[in-house]
Amino acid sequence: xxxxLVIEDDDVTAREIVAExxxxxxxxxxxxxxxxxxxxxxxxxxxxxxxxxxxxxLDGLGVVTQLRAQGIATPVLMISxxxxxxxxxSGLRAGGDDYLTKPFAPxxxxxxxxxxxRRHRQQAQQTVLRVADLELDLVRxxxxxxxxxxxxxPTEFKLLEFLMRHAGQVLTRAMIFETxxxxxxxxxxxxxxVHIGRLRRKIDTGEHQPLIHTVRGSGYSxxxxx
Amino acid sequence: xxxxxxxxxxTTARLILIYxxxxxxxxxxxxxxxxxxxxxxxxxxxxxxxxxxxxxxxMLDEPTRQIALSDYVSLETRRLNAWGLFDAKGAPLGGxxxxxxxxxxxxxxxVVLPDGLSRTDGDDHGSVRAAAVRLDDGRIxxxxxxxxxxxxxxxxxxxxxxxxxxxxxVPGLLGGWLLTRGPLRRVHAIREATLPIMRGxxxxxLPVSRRGDELDMLxxxxxxxxxxxxxxxxxxKGVCDNxxxxxxxxxxxxxxxxxxxxxxxxxxxxENESLEACMVDTDALLDRFRALLRISELENQxxxxxxxxxxxxxILHEVHAxxxxxxxxxGQQLELQLPALPPVQADRHLLLEAFSNLVGNxxxxxxxxxxxxxxxxxxxxxxxxxxxxxxxxxxxDQRVAVTRRFYRVESCRSTPGSGLGLSIVSAIARLHxxxxxxxxxxxxxxxxxxxxxxxIS
Numbered sequence: 001x002x003x004x005l006v007i008e009d010d011d012v013t014a015r016e017i018v019a020e021x022x023x024x025x026x027x028x029x030x031x032x033x034x035x036x037x038x039x040x041x042x043x044x045x046x047x048x049x050x051x052x053x054x055x056x057x058l059d060g061l062g063v064v065t066q067l068r069a070q071g072i073a074t075p076v077l078m079i080s081x082x083x084x085x086x087x088x089x090s091g092l093r094a095g096g097d098d099y100l101t102k103p104f105a106p107x108x109x110x111x112x113x114x115x116x117x118r119r120h121r122q123q124a125q126q127t128v129l130r131v132a133d134l135e136l137d138l139v140r141x142x143x144x145x146x147x148x149x150x151x152x153x154p155t156e157f158k159l160l161e162f163l164m165r166h167a168g169q170v171l172t173r174a175m176i177f178e179t180x181x182x183x184x185x186x187x188x189x190x191x192x193x194v195h196i197g198r199l200r201r202k203i204d205t206g207e208h209q210p211l212i213h214t215v216r217g218s219g220y221s222x223x224x225x226x
Numbered sequence: 227x228x229x230x231x232x233x234x235x236x237t238t239a240r241l242i243l244i245y246x247x248x249x250x251x252x253x254x255x256x257x258x259x260x261x262x263x264x265x266x267x268x269x270x271x272x273x274x275x276x277x278x279x280x281x282x283x284x285m286l287d288e289p290t291r292q293i294a295l296s297d298y299v300s301l302e303t304r305r306l307n308a309w310g311l312f313d314a315k316g317a318p319l320g321g322x323x324x325x326x327x328x329x330x331x332x333x334x335x336x337v338v339l340p341d342g343l344s345r346t347d348g349d350d351h352g353s354v355r356a357a358a359v360r361l362d363d364g365r366i367x368x369x370x371x372x373x374x375x376x377x378x379x380x381x382x383x384x385x386x387x388x389x390x391x392x393x394x395x396v397p398g399l400l401g402g403w404l405l406t407r408g409p410l411r412r413v414h415a416i417r418e419a420t421l422p423i424m425r426g427x428x429x430x431x432l433p434v435s436r437r438g439d440e441l442d443m444l445x446x447x448x449x450x451x452x453x454x455x456x457x458x459x460x461x462x463k464g465v466c467d468n469x470x471x472x473x474x475x476x477x478x479x480x481x482x483x484x485x486x487x488x489x490x491x492x493x494x495x496x497e498n499e500s501l502e503a504c505m506v507d508t509d510a511l512l513d514r515f516r517a518l519l520r521i522s523e524l525e526n527q528x529x530x531x532x533x534x535x536x537x538x539x540x541i542l543h544e545v546h547a548x549x550x551x552x553x554x555x556x557g558q559q560l561e562l563q564l565p566a567l568p569p570v571q572a573d574r575h576l577l578l579e580a581f582s583n584l585v586g587n588x589x590x591x592x593x594x595x596x597x598x599x600x601x602x603x604x605x606x607x608x609x610x611x612x613x614x615x616x617x618x619x620x621x622x623d624q625r626v627a628v629t630r631r632f633y634r635v636e637s638c639r640s641t642p643g644s645g646l647g648l649s650i651v652s653a654i655a656r657l658h659x660x661x662x663x664x665x666x667x668x669x670x671x672x673x674x675x676x677x678x679x680x681x682i683s
Contacts, residue, residue: 016479016482102475103474103475103477103478103479104478105478105481105482105485106482106485107482107485155547181544181548183575183578183579183582184575185520185575185578185579185582186513186516186517186520187548187582187586188513188586190552191548191549191552191586194551194552194555195551197551197555198551216488216493216498216502217485217488217502217505218485
C-alpha cells in the first residue's frame with residue numbers, strides 16, 4: 001500500500017486530502033509545519049508527497065529545494081492557492097513534479113498522485129507500450145491494434161502514449177491538456193473530448209473491445225476490461 | 227516653436243501681455259500730453275518774444291534800429307534769428323532774409339513757416355516763426371526766429387518715450403516668459419504623469435512640488451481624487467475577486483460530494499443522470515470563477531520580465547492543430563494562411579491562450595458548415611493576427627462591450643459560454659501592449675490582435 005506524506009497547514013484541506021487518499025487505498029500521514037515535513041520526508045518510507053506551498057516554518061519551495069539537494073527523489077505534488085504560470089514554473093524548477101491549484105477536485109488530486117507514483121516506478125526506459133492487443137512502438141513510431149497498423153497524427157501519438165503509459169489510471173482533461181500539449185489554461189471540456197473522440201475512432205473499431213473509457217465527471221482512462 | 231506658442235498661452239503670459247499693452251498706451255498718452263504742453267508753451271513764449279521785438283524795433287529811430295538789429299542777429303550765436311527790410315512792394319533793402327513770404331501779413335500776428343526762410347547767410351533747416359511790421363517810412367521789417375528747437379524737444383521726448391517703453395516692455399516680456407516657463411514645465415510634467423493613469427495604471431500620481439502654489443493645490447486635489455477612485459476600484463475588484471475566490475472552495479466541495487454520490491449509483495440509472503447534470507452545471511460555475519480570477523490575475527500582472535522572443539507562426543500552427551478536429555467535427559473549415567512574420571516580444575503561454583480563445587470563440591459562434599480563417603499580415607508597427615469567421619458577426623454598437631466581463635451578444639445567448647473569453651484575450655493583449663480589434667470580416671466577425679512593437683521598458 002503506497003504511503004503518502006501530506007504537508008498541509010489548513011486543517012479542512014488536509015482532512016479532505018487524507019480522506020480522499022485513504023478512500024483510494026493509500027496510507028496517508030499529515031504534518032502541518034514545513035520543517036517537520038522536511039524532517040519526515042528525509043526519512044525513507046514515503047512513496048509520494050503532497051506539499052502546500054504556503055506553510056509555517058519552512059515554505060513549500062524551501063522544503064522541495066532542500067529535499068532535492070539531499071538527493072531525495074520522492075515525487076512531490078505541489079498544491080497552492082496561487083495559480084499563475086510563474087509560480088508553477090518556479091515550483092517545478094525547484095524540484096516539484098506536478099502542480100495543482102486550490103481549490104481542486106479531490107479526484108483530480110488523487111489522479112495526479114497516482115500518475116506521479118506510476119511515473120516514479122516506471123523509470124526504466126520502455127520502448128514498446130502494450131495494453132491488450134494495442135501496441136505502441138516509441139522508437140519506430142508505430143502504433144498497432146492487433147494486426148492492423150494505425151495511422152496517427154503526431155498529437156494523437158503523444159495522446160495515446162500518455163494514455164498507455166498510465167493505463168488503468170484516471171486521467172483528467174486538465175492533466176491530458178498539460179502533459180500532451182504543454183498548455184496551462186482552460187480550453188473548455190469540449191476540446192479534449194473531440195481529440196479523444198478522434199483517437200477512439202482510430203483505435204476502438206468494430207471488432208475490437210473498446211480500450212478508451214470515459215470516466216464520468218473526471219476524465220478518461222485507457223484499460224482492458226474483462 | 228510649439229513650446230514657445232504654448233508658453234504664451236498661459237495665464238501669466240496673458241496677464242503680462244495685457245499689462246504691457248496698457249502700460250505702453252498709458253506711456254504714449256502721458257508723453258504725448260507732456261509733449262503737447264511743452265511745445266505749446268515754448269511756441270507761446272517765442273511768439274510773445276517775436277511780437278514784442280518787432281514792436282520794439284519799429285519804435286526805434288533808424289540808427290539805433292540798425293544797431294539793435296545787428297545785435298539781434300549777432301547775440302544769438304546759433305544764427306537762429308534773422309531780419310529783412312523790404313520796400314512797400316516787397317523788394318529787399320537790407321538784412322539776410324531774401325524775400326518777404328506771402329504767408330506773413332504786415333502788422334499781422336506771428337506766423338509759423340514750417341519750411342523756413344531763404345537767407346543770404348544760409349537757409350533755415352526747420353520751421354521758423356516770423357512777424358512783419360510797417361515802419362513809419364513805409365518800409366517793411368520782417369524778423370524771424372528758428373523754432374526747430376521746439377520740434378527737437380518733441381523728438382527728444384519721443385525718444386525718451388521709446389527708451390522708457392523698451393526698457394520696461396522688453397524686460398517685462400522676458401520676465402513674463404521666464405515666469406511662465408516654470409509653471410508650464412510643471413504642466414508638462416503633469417501631462418506626462420497622467421498618460422499612464424489614462425492607460426489604466428491608477429497607482430500613478432501627479433507630481434507635487436514643495437512650493438504649495440495653485441498648481442500644487444490642483445495636483446493635490448486631483449491626487450486625492452485618484453486615491454479615492456483607486457480605493458473604490460480596488461474595493462469593487464476585491465469584492466469580485468473575494469466572491470470568486472470564496473465561492474470556489476464550497477463549490478469545489480459541492481462538486482466532490484456530487485461526484486461521490488454519483489459513484490454510488492449505477493451508470494445508467496436516472497439518479498446518475500440527474501447528478502451528472504448537476505455536476506455539469508457546477509463545472510460551468512467553477513469555470514466561470516476560474517476565468518474571472520484569471521482575468522484579475524492578468525490585470526494585476528504588470529511586469530514583462532517573462533517576455534521572450536516568440537514565433538507567431540509556430541504558435542498559430544499549434545492553435546490551428548489544436549482546434550482543427552473541433553472545427554471538422556462541426557463541419558467547418560479552419561484555414562491557416564500565414565506569411566513570414568517577425569518574432570514578437572511576448573509571453574508564449576499567454577499568447578497561446580489568447581489565440582486559442584479567439585479561435586475557440588470563432589468556431590463556437592460559426593454555424594456548422596461555416597468557415598474560420600486564421601491569417602496574419604505584417605505592418606511596420608508590428609504584425610496583425612486576424613481570426614475571421616462566417617458567423618453572425620458582432621453588431622457595431624456592441625463591439626466595445628464584448629471585451630467586458632460577462633458581456634454576451636444578445637443574439638448569441640443560447641450558445642453556452644461564460645462571456646469571459648474575450649475579456650481574457652483583451653487582458654492578455656493589454657498586458658503585452660497589444661490591441662484587440664473587433665471588426666467586420668468578409669462574411670462574419672473579424673477579431674484581430676495587433677502585436678504592436680512597443681518599446682519594452
